[in-house]
């Protein structure tokens with residue numbers, strides 16, 4: 001344990017906007033699974049996919065969405081995402097593991113065959129890269145904790161010149177477990193996320209009840225996510241982030 005403070009960041013929807021890539025990779029992965037050429041262009045993000053992205057927790061879910069489009073009932077999915085997802089999985093006889101494998105294979109091929117085009121499908125949010133790079137001068141370390149596969153996250157971070165103290169991908173386990181482990185190594189100052197449900201689980205986890213949680217208002221938020229936040233979860237804007245860490249909390 002050292003005393004150097006640590007701030008932990010989610011990746012997708014916090015550091016990088018990867019919407020174009022999520023759709024591109026998910027629709028290509030769906031084509032692999034369906035052995036078809038697909039009905040929708042991988043280069044044009046459908047509105048329904050964009051609107052459902054805030055419900056997505058793991059990458060494989062996007063492959064299912066891509067397979068269900070363009071015929072899915074958007075209102076039904078918005079009403080009860082988990083139930084529609086379970087139905088679609090059952091109807092197709094797919095598992096999360098198969099879908100995740102198809103997504104990872106698609107991304108691996110893209111990185112190998114056309115790395116720069118794949119990287120260009122991702123945009124860091126304005127000022128984020130510079131802000132993270134400034135932490136060092138504040139005497140603070142930062143880490144990335146994501147449900148994305150670590151190898152792809154590492155590619156993306158490296159491509160924009162970001163080198164976190166530590167990177168934990170989906171292989172490292174559930175976010176609360178990883179945060180508990182990190183807490184034994186460093187004083188945790190904050191966890192920054194765009195998925196409110198994840199922050200709520202973190203705050204309910206024994207040992208993490210005091211961890212300041214920040215919900216970013218620029219990420220993939222559901223329409224009601226900004227309303228009536230429970231204590232301990234604070235909404236933060238890009239402008240707030242530019243301030244010294246002590247002012248965020």
Ligand SMILES: [Mg+2]
Nearest residue numbers: 010012013194
């Ligand atoms: Mg996120």
